[in-house]
Amino acid sequence: xxxxxxxxxxxxxxxxxxxxxxxxxxxxxxxxxxxxxxxxxxxxxxxxxxxxxxxxxxxxxxxxxxxxxxxxxxxxxxxxxxxxxxxxxxxxxxxxxxxxxxxxxxxxxxxxxxxxxxxxxxxxxxxxxxxxxxxxxxxxxxxxxxxxxxxxxxxxxxxxxxxxxxxxxxxxxxxxxxxxxxxxxxxxxxxxxxxxxxxxxxxxxxxxxxxxxxxxxxxxxxxxxxxxxxxxxxxxxxxxxxxxxxxxxx
Amino acid sequence: xxxxxxxxxxxxxxxxxxxxxxxxxxxxxxxxxxxxxxxxxxxxxxxxxxxxxxxxxxxxxxxxxxxxxxxxxxxxxxxxxxxxxxxxxxxxxxxxxxxxxxxxxxxxxxxxxxxxxxxxxxxxxxxxxxxxxxxxxxxxxxxxxxxxxxxxxxxxxxxxxxxxxxxxxxxxxxxxxxxxxxxxxxxxx
Numbered sequence: 001x002x003x004x005x006x007x008x009x010x011x012x013x014x015x016x017x018x019x020x021x022x023x024x025x026x027x028x029x030x031x032x033x034x035x036x037x038x039x040x041x042x043x044x045x046x047x048x049x050x051x052x053x054x055x056x057x058x059x060x061x062x063x064x065x066x067x068x069x070x071x072x073x074x075x076x077x078x079x080x081x082x083x084x085x086x087x088x089x090x091x092x093x094x095x096x097x098x099x100x101x102x103x104x105x106x107x108x109x110x111x112x113x114x115x116x117x118x119x120x121x122x123x124x125x126x127x128x129x130x131x132x133x134x135x136x137x138x139x140x141x142x143x144x145x146x147x148x149x150x151x152x153x154x155x156x157x158x159x160x161x162x163x164x165x166x167x168x169x170x171x172x173x174x175x176x177x178x179x180x181x182x183x184x185x186x187x188x189x190x191x192x193x194x195x196x197x198x199x200x201x202x203x204x205x206x207x208x209x210x211x212x213x214x215x216x217x218x219x220x221x222x223x224x225x226x227x228x229x230x231x232x233x234x235x236x237x238x239x240x241x242x243x244x245x246x247x248x249x250x
Numbered sequence: 251x252x253x254x255x256x257x258x259x260x261x262x263x264x265x266x267x268x269x270x271x272x273x274x275x276x277x278x279x280x281x282x283x284x285x286x287x288x289x290x291x292x293x294x295x296x297x298x299x300x301x302x303x304x305x306x307x308x309x310x311x312x313x314x315x316x317x318x319x320x321x322x323x324x325x326x327x328x329x330x331x332x333x334x335x336x337x338x339x340x341x342x343x344x345x346x347x348x349x350x351x352x353x354x355x356x357x358x359x360x361x362x363x364x365x366x367x368x369x370x371x372x373x374x375x376x377x378x379x380x381x382x383x384x385x386x387x388x389x390x391x392x393x394x395x396x397x398x399x400x401x402x403x404x405x406x407x408x409x410x411x412x413x414x415x416x417x418x419x420x421x422x423x424x425x426x427x428x429x430x431x432x433x434x435x436x437x438x439x
Contacts, residue, residue, distance in 0.1 A: 018417075021416075022413055022416065025388075025412075025416055026412075044424070047424055048420050048424070051419070051420050051423050051424070051428075052416075052420070054365055055369065055388060055416075055419070056388070058365055058366055058369070059366075059369065059388045059389045067281050067284060067285075068284070068298055069280075070276075070280060070284075070298065070301060070302060071273055071276045071277055071280065073302065074272075074276050074280070074301075074302050074305045074306070075269055075272045075273050075276060077302065077306060078272055078305065078306055078309045079267070079269060079272070081306060081309075081310070082267055082309070
């Protein structure tokens with residue numbers, strides 16, 4: 001009679017014995033325990049105890065016959081892989097260094113280049129400097145060869161360099177803003193321009209030196225503009241409402 | 251006579267690229283790794299490939315090994331994972347693979363080859379998870395905790411798998427009448 005499989009219902013004592021058998025196979029019970037008691041009465045359980053005993057004494061430490069020695073192959077492959085990965089690591093490091101240098105060098109060059117406009121602006125605008133250089137009889141080559149320029153360049157601390165660069169940028173921006181502001185139309189100019197542009201030309205009242213006969217440039221202080229530009233200006237004035245405020249008879 | 255180097259020493263030297271230490275490490279474990287691979291894969295060529303791969307992976311990740319723990323279960327875990335990956339690939343492969351049933355023939359054993367062969371045949375019919383758990387426990391003598399870690403399953407699951415694997419093997423051996431051929435255990439224990 002075969003022992004019922006584990007999944008099926010097992011009679012009480014056989015079930016208990018099955019648990020004992022598992023404990024024995026787990027190494028929690030001595031060998032004697034599975035061959036006494038129920039196993040002495042039940043033939044099927046006795047067979048299972050015999051199998052369990054054989055499994056425990058047959059399987060552990062079984063070595064495979066005809067074992068292939070792959071030591072050399074494995075070590076050579078491991079060493080080759082190691083050197084390859086080392087090469088790749090070095091290559092990546094060099095690449096990273098080049099990339100960092102590629103970023104840092106332009107930044108440093110830019111930082112030191114800021115220093116020059118500072119020196120130039122301290123003597124005037126770049127255009128003025130250029131004019132002065134043109135008027136200067138000495139050639140740049142001669143200048144460079146003069147003894148005062150041969151002296152060794154000064155090494156400045158980075159903080160000073162950055163301060164100079166910042167001051168230069170601020171100064172240059174301020175000068176640019178000033179020159180732009182001087183070109184900006186004042187309210188007086190705008191008023192006059194809008195009057196001239198929008199109203200009709202007043203009729204001469206017998207005065208040859210009437211303001212209306214004067215050129216527009218004299219009236220407005222703005223350079224004469226072409227018709228299309230004038231039209232554009234008029235449209236701008238109308239849209240912004242500046243013209244309406246000054247429009248006569250409104 | 252010089253005492254064999256400890257696992258920690260070997261690993262430390264291997265991490266510095268010492269070829270001699272690498273050789274020693276391979277020689278120490280390769281037979282066991284190959285045996286386990288053959289039993290799990292039932293294919294010698296695949297087992298050889300897996301053995302190489304296991305050591306290459308081990309050398310690559312030696313820095314992740316916790317030196318407070320034994321090295322053997324760590325390497326066996328790599329082997330189990332590689333074998334399971336290969337078994338998974340095999341199951342998805344359309345062509346059939348001729349698996350060797352006799353690859354794991356034991357060396358001389360008092361109980362003879364018959365029982366061992368029957369056990370191997372019974373194991374071959376088992377589900378892959380049951381077989382792996384059974385082999386790791388009974389043939390590689392790994393504790394359930396280590397098997398659970400290797401197979402990434404709870405200990406309870408491993409114990410259940412072991413229980414089912416044993417019951418299936420008992421049933422098969424009983425039905426094939428192998429038990430009658432066994433020597434009387436009570437007289438030997």
